Amino acid sequence: MNKLVGEALVVKDLKTQFFIYDGVVKALEDVSFILKKGEVLGIVGETGCGKSVTAYSIMRLIPDPPGRIISGQIKMGDYDLIKGMDQEVDIILKKRPKIRHHNKMIKKNEYLYNKIRGRYISMIFQEPMAALNPVFTVEDQIVESLYLHSKTKILRVIKSASEHISDLQSFKDKGGITSELSGEVGVELQKIKIQKKGFESEGKHLEMLIDEATKYLAKKNKYDEMLKESIEVDSLEDSLFGNIGEEERARILKVLSKEAKKSHLTRLTKRLKKRNPDPVISEARREAFGLLESVNIPNAFQILKNYPHELSGGMLQRVVIAIALSNDPQILIADEPTTALDVTIQAQILELLRDLRKNRGTSIILITHDLGVIAEMCDRVAVMYAGNVVETAPAIELFHNPKHPYTIGLLQSIPRIDDPTKKLNIIRGTVPNLIKPPTGCRFNPRCQFAFDKCTVEIPPTIETSEGHTVACHLFSGKEVR
Amino acid sequence: MSEILLKGIGIRKYFPIRGGVSGRTLGYVHAVDDVNITIYKGETIGVVGESGCGKTTLGRVVLDLIDPTTGALFYKPNESEMSQLEQLYSELTSGGARELKKEEKKILNTTKDNIYKSRRKKKDFRSRVQIVFQDPVSSLDPRMLIKDVIFEPIKINGIPVEGEDDNGKQKRVRLRGDAATKYILDIVTEMGLNEDHLFRFPHEFSGGQRQRIAIARAIAVKPEFIVLDEPTSALDVSVQAQILSLLKNLQQKYNVAYMFITHNLAVIRAVSTRVIVxxxxxxxxxxxxxxxxxxxxxxxxxxxxxxxxxxxxxxxxxxxxxxxxxxxxxxxxxxxxxxxxxxxxxxxxxxxxxxxxxxxxxxxxxxxxxxxxxxxxxxxxxxxxxxxxxx
Structure with a gap:
């Protein structure tokens, strides 16, 4: 399997603008970068340089109005996330040309993207407190994500478990359950016991399992149908992001747009409210417990029943990470995941992210303004300034051989704990207003090397050595000062 | 070492947790618990720790912004007296008991130079110290022009001139009219702002500039001691570097002592001479x-x-x-x-x-x-x- 070869995400000439009363904020101007499979890409820059807007553009979370993605490509595999969406809208419009109602349009439009968000690309936000809903328990919020995206997986688990439980049923009929169960059934029982850990007291839980299984068996046909249906949808969606022809893609989109009519969320809330939730939910709850343990939360069973305000910042961030990882996404976008946390907690969270990447091979985009975090975590780094990517390079190369004047200034302005004698260098001035950005290179008013050409011409992106690109006139070859 | 500027002995601050219908006290948050602190003239003392470790509370208690539960604070104390008192206090607390003993309380509360207990001392003390807060957005009044923001402390406290009066208080003059305008302009240019900025409101500035204004307000009365409560945490690294070098220059010029409260150890290493963890x-x-x-x-x-x-x-x-x-x-x-x-x-x-x-x-x-x-x-x-x- 060449899972870790190739590109997970390609962003090309992305342009996002905000249309506000004062004018047009040109937040992103031709942002391009590549995320390789299994790597950690760091995006670094000052406040207002467009780091978060990039992340939000990839997730299609830019509030519209006032924001809009003007042009550009965001490619996941072969599939263009922006163009693909537009195609879908076209299909819907062709079918029902009278749809003009904005909200309805957005709903249809977003259906496919809801499938991508959380399942293929998920995101960790800066403020864990704001990322979670204060009126639901931690458990409900993890279950929601699992239910919306991993139904197939859950249904499969139920199926296999219930088969073994029905074996147990016959055991019981034959004369009660003995503690020594041998063979496959015994092994499976152990597995279920581990899964169920903490949910019921030892003595009771077998009985309850059997009860549940009996209930499930009664509805067996229904769940079989659900499984079949959800496998179909899943495989359709998966094939959408592979190499298929245009016609085939259009056909799949047609089928999937029918799916959009069914609102999974309303179904879910109804089910969560029920006193005796159906096996899908209870299985998702078990899964949630396992997820919390995998992000090193002690006493996970209690934490599940807690509300967000009852947990500390570090714990909440772990919960948010658990939700982001619940569906094994290919790409994880971490937007300043440790900025709100203390250093000792930050060390814990970074350790966790490192483990997750090692174990699952997820590609991570790590957005931060802390160059220390970048140095510790990332394979490659993209430096952003005022809506442009000014430099991309492998992490070691960037820290030892920075090219762009802004990168150099940034690196010299950090107080170093390992080298206190180093004098802090200052980049004079402030970040420009993006409604009226400076002409030419956007860094020119603050750059100490600026010359005539900088104020006139936008610098091209030049590859100085392998994998190291710079957007600066100093390196365009001819006119070196 | 140089002269002692401030000395705090046995400082405790317990915040009551109230609950129930009648609002009775259910317990105490031990924000600062039995801390002795010495600040020398012209030094930068760094206070570092995770959130909730009491570093901000310590900064405020040292400035007498909040009343401590117990403790004594002395401004420019006699050194031999201090060592005696410290000796006495450490003997009393040597048992390691959590609960405060009666005698202990007595010593701390009745010492005559204790700023916490003496009203006259308090007023003089407060005109000599200043604070810069973490969040430059909420620490400036949104309805005041920058000139008024900077003029306010001068109006209240005046600026110090050479010499002391009979009671050991600092001599201060209140500036008015053109003299005041010129003085404010000098301060502002020193901070890297210009005359135009004086007639704007705080919301028209970026975070770094706002922090400069907050520092200008603090330095305007020429204090001997400034508490900097996470002054750069809300800023970007490039702006942080600007602010840190500004603070360094000011310290050299005015010989002011800083208490630098932060959670960022790298910053502490860059600016401070002594560190408290x-x-x-x-x-x-x-x-x-x-x-x-x-x-x-x-x-x-x-x-x-x-x-x-x-x-x-x-x-x-x-x-x-x-x-x-x-x-x-x-x-x-x-x-x-x-x-x-x-x-x-x-x-x-x-x-x-x-x-x-x-x-x-x-x-x-x-x-x-x-x-x-x-x-x-x-x-x-x-x-x-x-x-x-x-x-």
């Missing part, structure tokens, strides 16, 4: 900056230093990751407060509270195993400097 309301380690970063002894300090990400991918080191969160200060662990997360913790740690001991010259640590850690550490790293000094 706090954990759950207690000082766990205190030393000169270079000394602390080269030979951290308390396990908490070691973990804290090893947790800072260094902006250099080739920088390799062994990393100590602390497990768990900071315990609640409303119900701090018994004995050593750090024992729940400490990798060296033994039985004694959970029963007996360690006292601050001087391990090396000027290096004070509160840990039962400080000597052992220093020994093993010096063996492991083979630093000659440590072995040369007799323990």
């Amino acid at each position: 706090m954990y759950l309301g207690k000082i766990v380690e205190e030393a000169l900056t270079d000394e602390l970063f080269e030979y951290p002894i308390h396990p908490y300090t070691q973990a804290l230093i090893s947790a800072i990400p260094v902006p250099d991918p080739n920088f390799k080191r062994s990393r100590i990751v602390l497990s768990g969160d900071v315990p609640s200060p409303a119900n701090p662990p018994s004995g050593c407060r750090f024992h729940t997360r400490c990798r060296f913790a033994k039985e004694i740690c959970s029963t007996e509270e360690p006292k601050l001991k001087e391990i090396r010259t000027g290096h004070v640590v509160a840990c039962h195993f400080a000597e052992d850690i220093l020994k093993t550490e010096s063996e492991r790293t083979g630093i000659k400097k440590i072995s040369e000094i007799a323990i």
Whole structure:
């Protein structure tokens, strides 16, 4: 399997603008970068340089109005996330040309993207407190994500478990359950016991399992149908992001747009409210417990029943990470995941992210303004300034051989704990207003090397050595000062 | 060392937790618990710790912005008197008991120079000290022009001139009219702002500029001591560098002492001369900056230093990751407060509270195993400097 070869995400000439009363904020101007499979890409820059807007553009979370993605490509595999969406809208419009109602349009439009968000690309936000809903328990919020995206997986688990439980049923009929169960059934029982850990007291839980299984068996046909249906949808969606022809893609989109009519969320809330939730939910709850343990939360069973305000910042961030990882996404976008946390907690969270990447091979985009975090975590780094990517390079190369004047200034302005004698260098001035950005290179008013050409011409992106690109006139070859 | 500017002895601040219908006190948050602090003239003392360790509360109590539960604060005290009082206090508290003894309270409350108890001293003291807050957005009045923001402290306190009056108070003049305008303009240009900025409102400025205004307001009355409560936490690194160098220049010019409160150890290393490390309301380690970063002894300090990400991918080191969160200060662990997360913790740690001991010259640590850690550490790293000094 060449899972870790190739590109997970390609962003090309992305342009996002905000249309506000004062004018047009040109937040992103031709942002391009590549995320390789299994790597950690760091995006670094000052406040207002467009780091978060990039992340939000990839997730299609830019509030519209006032924001809009003007042009550009965001490619996941072969599939263009922006163009693909537009195609879908076209299909819907062709079918029902009278749809003009904005909200309805957005709903249809977003259906496919809801499938991508959380399942293929998920995101960790800066403020864990704001990322979670204060009126639901931690458990409900993890279950929601699992239910919306991993139904197939859950249904499969139920199926296999219930088969073994029905074996147990016959055991019981034959004369009660003995503690020594041998063979496959015994092994499976152990597995279920581990899964169920903490949910019921030892003595009771077998009985309850059997009860549940009996209930499930009664509805067996229904769940079989659900499984079949959800496998179909899943495989359709998966094939959408592979190499298929245009016609085939259009056909799949047609089928999937029918799916959009069914609102999974309303179904879910109804089910969560029920006193005796159906096996899908209870299985998702078990899964949630396992997820919390995998992000090193002690006493996970209690934490599940807690509300967000009852947990500390570090714990909440772990919960948010658990939700982001619940569906094994290919790409994880971490937007300043440790900025709100203390250093000792930050060390814990970074350790966790490192483990997750090692174990699952997820590609991570790590957005931060802390160059220390970048140095510790990332394979490659993209430096952003005022809506442009000014430099991309492998992490070691960037820290030892920075090219762009802004990168150099940034690196010299950090107080170093390992080298206190180093004098802090200052980049004079402030970040420009993006409604009226400076002409030419956007860094020119603050750059100490600026010359005539900088104020006139936008610098091209030049590859100085392998994998190291710079957007600066100093390196365009001819006119070196 | 130079003259003592401020001395705090036995400072405690307990915030009551109220609850129930009648609002009775259910317990106390031990924000600052029995802290002795000395601030010398013209130095920068760094206070570092995780959120909730009481560093901000300490800063405010030292400025007399909030009343402490107990404690005494002295401004430019007589040194011999101080050492006597300190001796007496340490004898009283040597039992290690949590509860405050009567005599102890008496000593702290009745000392005549205690700023917390003397109204006259308070007023003089407050005109000599200033504070810069963390959030420059909420610390400036949105309805005041910048000129008014900076003029307000001058209007109230005046600016100091040479000499003292009969009561040992500082002589101050109140500036008016053109003199005031010129003075404010001087201050503002020094901060890297210009005349236009004086007639704007705070919301028209960026974070870095706002922080400059807050610093200008503090420095306007020429104080001898400024508490900087996380002044750069809300700023970008490039702006942070600007502010730090500004603060350094001001210190050289006015010979003002800083208390630099932050959670960022790298900043502490860049600016301060002495460092206090706090954990759950207690000082766990205190030393000169270079000394602390080269030979951290308390396990908490070691973990804290090893947790800072260094902006250099080739920088390799062994990393100590602390497990768990900071315990609640409303119900701090018994004995050593750090024992729940400490990798060296033994039985004694959970029963007996360690006292601050001087391990090396000027290096004070509160840990039962400080000597052992220093020994093993010096063996492991083979630093000659440590072995040369007799323990």
